[in-house]
Amino acid sequence: MPKKRRRPPKTPRSAELVAEPAAARPPWHRRPEVRFLAVFLVLLAAGFALVTWNPVNDRVIEPFTAGIAVVSGAALELIGEDVEMRGTVIRNPRFAVNIRNGCNGVEAMLIFLAAVLAFPASWPARGVGLALGIVAIQAVNLVRVVALFLTGAYMPDLFDASHTVVWQSVVILAAVLLWILWADRFAVPRRAAADAA
Amino acid sequence: MHVRRFLRNLLLAVLPVYAVWALATPLYDRVLVAGGQAVVRLAESPNVTRLLPAYQDPHYAWIDRLDFPPARRRVHSFRVTDLHFHLVLLGALFLAVPGISWRERLGALGWALLAAFGFHLLLVLFWVKFVYATQLGAWSAEHYGAFARNFWGLGKHLLDLPVKLALPFALWAAFHLRRLLPRRAEEGATRPA
16 A cells, blocks of 8 residues: 655744734844844853953963963064063063963954854864864964064054954954854755745 | 854954054044044043143143143143054954944944944043053152042053953854854753853
């Protein structure tokens, strides 16, 4: 006896959603950007409260920042600068920088992390995004520290503007670009696949 | 929204927006200093705070306390330009959104700039209060308790770093996230994050 074929459901899931009365759904379901923003801001505040807390700052952030100084110093030596590292300070006879909170890329990382976690996506997609994004943000930050040291050493008049206006904007812009690329490539189902379903 | 077009527009918009911001900065610094002084005075009685542009470096402003002796009246300075450089990112993000009319694009940017101006005034208030509560040694300790010092200090730190840096993205998401991800907007109704 031939098996009876199971018919696919007539109404796709999205149509069921449309059929649901809008008033029955809470406002943050009708406006996902509101939900995204609320979760993003809560995660951002929690992240910064955590890294501002003295025990975390002393045991995690300071050693991490010292590590950034070591890597940046090594990068500067690689391009021929004779530098000396002491804690979070990189110096040579021409110039010295102290890498502090705000210069270690942690802010950009937390903004990226909050945006990735606030976005409706699968956990594997979030894992990929966080791993790649954090490495990329730190790579951009390394370029920033090296460039700022060279600016301070050879073009000191431009240091102030470079330090805040140019490089902070570049690092945050990099975080935003990475998030948009992640959301488009990894987190959102491809349009064709969605259409086929 | 086409993400590639958006990213291309974003990179193309950064330099022109930076040029406009750099041209407008001297005027905006003055507006912010004057507006900031008005906001600070709303939070104090009697009105003893005066904010003045620093003529040696136009990017800076001085905080004066009129109840201090003339020799110690000038208590601190801060870099006004640092409070609003994120406008470059804000402008570029809003102008880069493809597939909408210029009227709609500029309208959203106008609202975002208004919100950013409110944020800048709040940031000036926190900067001044932070200086009073934590930077004036014995005078700070005498006039501000432990809670007030922590409140103004942490508030200034949070507003001046994370909130300032995240604000352009947050405002952009508030206006345009649904354009970037229309399908995701539908799915958001069923799938929790």
